[in-house]
Amino acid sequence: MKDTIVLYPNIGRGHLVSMVELGKLILTHYPSLSITILILTPPTTTLAATDSNANYIAAVSTTTPAIKFHRIHLPPLPSSAPSLPDHFLSLELSRHSTPNVAVALQSLAKTSTLKALVMDFMNFNDPKTLTHNLNLPTYFYFTSGASTLAVLLLLPTIHQNAANKNFKEHPLQIHVPGLPSFSTDDFPNEAKDPSDPTFNMLIRTVETMKGSAGIIVNTFEAIEEIPIKALNEDEKIPPLYCIGPVISSPYGEEDNGCMSWLDSQPSQSVVLLSFGSMGRFSRVQLREIAKGLEKSEKRFLWVVRSELEEGGDSGELLLPEGFLERTKEIGLVVRDWAPQQEILSHDSVGGFVTHCGWNSVLEAVCEGVPMVAWPLYAEQFLNKVVLVEEMKVALAVKVGKEGLVSSTELGERVKQLMDSAKGKEIRQRVFKMKMSAAEARAESGSSRVALDKLAMSWKLSNSVRGLNFSxxxxxxxxxxxxxxxxxxxxxxxxxxxxxxxxxxxxxxxxxxxxxxxxxxxxxxxxxxxxxxxxxxxxxxxxxxxxxxx
Structure with missing residues (x-):
């Protein structure tokens, strides 16, 4: 039977892609292994989402046949399930999937030699229940950075020391050694209030991670040396394997004309604006962004994911009148999707306005593109603090009243990034990080060494497990x-x-x-x-x- 690593992503395309890329990385250096990825299919999955994932899975299966997919159909959530925000509903879904996943693992164990289970950190399952009678070592894959991981692992202590106050009502200044001082305002909303059902889920997830065989982190030593060192020195935390940067690779999707347009632009002249799959804005904010781009007088490629006006057939109804016509010589507005990694790697791109999702951050760092940080939700606010104050590879936008970023603010930050002496310093700094990222992935680089240690831990744990001493x-x-x-x-x-x-x-x-x-x-x-x-x-x-x- 083939030695197999089982990867268990959370629901959602982004989580699936991250696990696929991890699987490809493992196979690149350990081709004797096989990878099986568990796919949770909730009962409310839309046909469009199913088709999108099906096309992606088919493409992966064709290009990387050593990666297999095992679908697990989930029952509906009970009516007693807590009400959670959309991006945390998957925690509850994964919790209710435990019996189904356990059955799937038992089935896989009959046809493969299972070496390890790697779980997405957003999966709310008890590993001991999942791997009952399999004696299978469980690892967690943390797709954000080590700085965010350090704060997450400290979350129980932070709230205990603050007498379990609601940080939404009583914000505090937090100092985590090795990180810049920051406010609890930069916490994800779900991590601020101990009475929030999601908060308790996060705390239990932290305890589960601390009891695992190891935590795999999509980062590398050169950009987060201090927090990585501190985490490694703490005996209460399992071994850390910093194997990044793990970057998604394109699978032949249409580029919506982006690349041909970029080919006609001068070197490092274009600012990319892209805010992730959940980065949707109100009509008011969209208009402020458009006005800010005009004020900056810089070339831009803007990916707009906001919903259309009812009855509209283009994004023009959401933007200031005449905006597209006035900017057609210097700008391109793309609906819904664009190949972000390919765009960032293009020579004409010289700046990136980002929501600070960690995958986007790594893509920018690996291509040496300086950033304007505009976080929107979850851990992105913590990422912003690290990018601006610790790594110093980004400028931060200031959010005004009612949560809006004004056109003046955005225009000034874009011009500062592209034209000022400070922008030049940021560009030089992120270019050095680009070189460090390449070194980390090289044969003797820190990330390659970490991957080798991870593979060795699978071998050792299974060797000991297979001895069956009396x-x-x-x-x-x-x-x-x-x-x-x-x-x-x-x-x-x-x-x-x-x-x-x-x-x-x-x-x-x-x-x-x-x-x-x-x-x-x-x-x-x-x-x-x-x-x-x-x-x-x-x-x-x-x-x-x-x-x-």
Missing amino acids: PFVLAIVFFSSFLFSFIGLALPSLHRRSRIRGNSATWGPTREMVKTAEVVRRGLAGGEHGGEDGDDVGRGDGGWLGKIN
């Missing part, structure tokens, strides 16, 4: 290990005594044995430093996440 053998192994450790700790003292007696040449351990024992003893004693010649033994007294409960 209790008697395990007892002998344990006693022998204890006895060897005791002798090893005593060796340096015995060696010193033998030297006093003048017997060091004829009796006693070798120099290497003494050195090893001394290193182990220092490590067990909690010393700060490792052994000689770079030996790294023991870990410190916890990092800045050491007080997580």
Whole structure:
């Protein structure tokens, strides 16, 4: 039977794409494995959404046949299910999918040798229930950055220290060592109020992640070195595998004329405006964006996903009168979808107004494109803080009354990014990060090393799992290990005594044995430093996440 890694994405195209790209990365370096992706199909899935995913899945199956898909049809949610915002409803759906997913895993185990289960962090399942009797190690895939992960893992402690206050009514300034100081206003709404049903789901998800075999993060050391180091040093957090940047690859979708239009534009002259699949704006905000682009006098490619006016057949009804005609020489407005990664990689693109979704951030970094940060929901506000204040690769827009970004504000930020000395500094900084991203993915780069460690953890966990020692053998192994450790700790003292007696040449351990024992003893004693010649033994007294409960 083939060795198989099972990937379990959350509902939604974006989550599916992220898992597919993770699967492709694994197969690129470990082609002997196979990948099976579980597809949750909720009862209310629209025909359009089904067709869209079906086309995507068919394309993946054709280009990467080692990736298999296993569909799981879900029953309707019970009437007692809590009312949740759309982007968190999937948490409740995944919770009710637990029996179905468990049955699917049992079925897969009959035809494949399952090595690991990798769950989307947005899946609200108990891994122990899912993998009952399979003894399968479970990992979580965190598709945002390490900085956001650090804040998420600290969420229970933050609220406990604040006496479980509602941060919507009582915002606080938070300092997480290794990150810029930020306000709880930058938390996702669902993480602000302990009485919110989604908050309790997040807390339980945090506890589940902390009990897993490891957390896979779509980031790389060069852009988040400090939070990654702190997370790695905290013994209450499972091993971290920073294998990014994992970037989505195009599957032949139409580009809506974007690329041919970009071909006719000067180098680094165009600003891309794209706000993700859920980035929809009111008519008032759309008009402010349009006016701001005119005020900036910069070339632009704008992806508009907002709903049309009733009875309209184009986006023109949502925009200021005559806008499309006035800007036809310098701008292109595209409805609904555009190949964002391909656009960012085009030589004519010199700036990016983004909602700060982490995938979009990584795409911009990998192409060396500076950003204007305009977060809209979820963890995007935390990403904005990191981009602007820590990485310094973006300018932030100021949101005015009633949550609107004015045309003047947007126009000034776009001009600042493209024309000012500060914009030039940001451009140079993000170009260096582009180089770092390439180095991380190289043969000996940090992300490749992390992927190798992840694969080794699958091999080791399954090797131990497959041995099936008897209790008697395990007892002998344990006693022998204890006895060897005791002798090893005593060796340096015995060696010193033998030297006093003048017997060091004829009796006693070798120099290497003494050195090893001394290193182990220092490590067990909690010393700060490792052994000689770079030996790294023991870990410190916890990092800045050491007080997580």
